[in-house]
Amino acid sequence: MSSRPRPVPSPTTQPFWDATAQQVLLFQRCTACGHAQSYPRPTCTACAATSLDWEPASGAATLHTFTVARRATHPAFDGTEPYVVAIVELAEGPRVTGNVVGCDVDDVRVGMPLELVWDDAGEDGLRLPLWAPA
Amino acid sequence: MRGWAAVTGVAERKPARWTDGETTLDMLSTIGVAAIADAGLQLDDVDGLLCHPMGGVPMLVPSTIGEALGLHVTYAGSVDLGGATGAGMVWRAAAAIQAGQARAVLCLTAARRQRRTPGQARPRGQSLGRDTSPWAEFEVPFGNVGANVGYAMIANRYLHEHHATPEQLAKIAVHQRDNACRNPDAWFYGQAITVDDVLASPMVADPLHLLEIVMPSAGAAALVVVHPDLAADAGHAAWLLGAGECITHKTITYAPSLTETAIRPAADRAFAQAGVTRQQVGLASLYDCYTITVLVTLEEAGFCERGAGGAFVDEHDLRSDGDFPLNTHGGQLSFSQPGMAGGMSHVTEAVRQVQGRGGERQVGDLDVAFVNGNGGIMSEECALVLGVEP
Numbered sequence: 284m285s286s287r288p289r290p291v292p293s294p295t296t297q298p299f300w301d302a303t304a305q306q307v308l309l310f311q312r313c314t315a316c317g318h319a320q321s322y323p324r325p326t327c328t329a330c331a332a333t334s335l336d337w338e339p340a341s342g343a344a345t346l347h348t349f350t351v352a353r354r355a356t357h358p359a360f361d362g363t364e365p366y367v368v369a370i371v372e373l374a375e376g377p378r379v380t381g382n383v384v385g386c387d388v389d390d391v392r393v394g395m396p397l398e399l400v401w402d403d404a405g406e407d408g409l410r411l412p413l414w415a416p417a
Numbered sequence: 418m419r420g421w422a423a424v425t426g427v428a429e430r431k432p433a434r435w436t437d438g439e440t441t442l443d444m445l446s447t448i449g450v451a452a453i454a455d456a457g458l459q460l461d462d463v464d465g466l467l468c469h470p471m472g473g474v475p476m477l478v479p480s481t482i483g484e485a486l487g488l489h490v491t492y493a494g495s496v497d498l499g500g501a502t503g504a505g506m507v508w509r510a511a512a513a514i515q516a517g518q519a520r521a522v523l524c525l526t527a528a529r530r531q532r533r534t535p536g537q538a539r540p541r542g543q544s545l546g547r548d549t550s551p552w553a554e555f556e557v558p559f560g561n562v563g564a565n566v567g568y569a570m571i572a573n574r575y576l577h578e579h580h581a582t583p584e585q586l587a588k589i590a591v592h593q594r595d596n597a598c599r600n601p602d603a604w605f606y607g608q609a610i611t612v613d614d615v616l617a618s619p620m621v622a623d624p625l626h627l628l629e630i631v632m633p634s635a636g637a638a639a640l641v642v643v644h645p646d647l648a649a650d651a652g653h654a655a656w657l658l659g660a661g662e663c664i665t666h667k668t669i670t671y672a673p674s675l676t677e678t679a680i681r682p683a684a685d686r687a688f689a690q691a692g693v694t695r696q697q698v699g700l701a702s703l704y705d706c707y708t709i710t711v712l713v714t715l716e717e718a719g720f721c722e723r724g725a726g727g728a729f730v731d732e733h734d735l736r737s738d739g740d741f742p743l744n745t746h747g748g749q750l751s752f753s754q755p756g757m758a759g760g761m762s763h764v765t766e767a768v769r770q771v772q773g774r775g776g777e778r779q780v781g782d783l784d785v786a787f788v789n790g791n792g793g794i795m796s797e798e799c800a801l802v803l804g805v806e807p
Contacts, residue, residue, distance in 0.1 A: 380559050
């Protein structure tokens with residue numbers, strides 16, 4: 284069972300979190316201009332359109348940048364340090380915040396290819412998307 | 418904006434590690450009257466008030482402070498730009514003065530810091546409060562909380578795209594500490610450090626060492642921004658020559674770029690309004706929550722080419738008597754960071770220096786100072802150009 288802080292979905296973000304239970308990572312695609320974005324918002328950040336479709340991400344990604352947190356950044360992470368906090372660029376374009384897991388923190392490098400893995404489900408049934416070296 | 422207003426009154430409290438029960442409101446009141454006196458004005462002369470969101474006063478902050486001080490103002494507001502709040506206040510005050518809405522605007526910043534009782538949870542970021550912003554939903558579950566990891570990710574991206582050495586970054590902290598040793602109000606006054614000290618300090622969030630990170634403190638700082646007609650009353654004035662501001666994101670993940678920042682358009686506008694060049698700047702007062710912030714700001718504010726920040730630091734003496742005086746009060750890295758008064762410390766120092774009141778660390782032949790305020794994770798940027806003459 285995941286002990287991480289839990290997201291509290293809003294009506295706009297509910298489909299995103301519901302999909303995580305099925306281990307599907309969604310992002311939004313603007314029906315007007317084709318812009319891809321994440322996290323979910325009610326409007327397109329490129330053209331202000333209000334019509335956005337959901338698309339599943341392939342799970343392929345690149346590590347845009349990261350840090351190794353040598354000290355816990357939140358009480359829920361106490362005792363789990365060192366851990367990697369990262370900005371991950373999806374193959375489809377949007378950048379998302381995440382964690383790189385499944386390797387030594389000292390082996391993490393900017394630009395490394397990543398693949399989507401899933402945290403254990405929480406009591407709420409939702410899962411958090413995580414990233415491992417591809 | 419040039420000639421619209423001048424900063425006359427300055428007051429700043431020496432930072433402390435803790436406050437013992439004193440309220441933020443009381444800290445604001447005492448620093449406020451000191452700044453009014455420094456401006457050569459009476460309470461009744463102040464007709465504008467700018468403040469910032471603060472704990473303990475959930476809303477209606479300006480009227481709460483105004484009532485406590487006994488002010489009758491015709492212009493008031495709360496500025497919510499994180500570390501750029503102090504700089505943001507100055508041009509807002511000037512704009513209000515130019516618009517005829519006020520003639521003397523009091524700008525207040527303060528932070529209290531209460532000692533925790535044993536066993537009490539350590540508050541980190543905004544994580545323990547109820548927060549319904551995207552930050553709570555898409556950052557906190559991944560531990561992207563607080564500024565350390567955000568700026569560390571900027572640093573690692575910078576080092577991927579450009580070249581800078583740990584020694585170059587450390588030199589920023591070392592020279593600023595030397596400056597702090599000429600400022601008795603700096604927390605780390607009298608505690609010189611070396612590059613080796615910086616690099617031997619514990620790694621907190623790679624690649625940031627402890628001595629590359631500001632220490633939080635309690636403190637307060639205030640300015641009085643006045644109409645040109647009142648500028649002579651104080652006997653010392655720093656003129657606002659230009660200002661620029663840019664905000665593009667809250668969380669760094671969603672910034673258009675981690676290395677091509679909002680600092681650049683803000684600085685470009687400030688210099689254009691001022692009609693001065695980078696070469697005319699005799700003091701750079703650059704927000705320095707981390708060493709990497711200074712390195713990136715040197716480039717983005719146009720003092721050197723993008724990617725050349727490390728070499729620039731190598732080539733220059735950053736001390737108050739050096740060839741590129743930088744953060745002569747010690748910067749927050751050595752002054753400490755008393756909340757919003759930490760960002761304001763870059764403004765107060767530039768104002769004092771331009772007014773010729775820099776004391777032992779006075780920069781010689783100073784005509785123009787540049788200030789950069791920076792909030793959040795390089796999310797709120799506000800640049801000011803201040804000068805001796807309007």
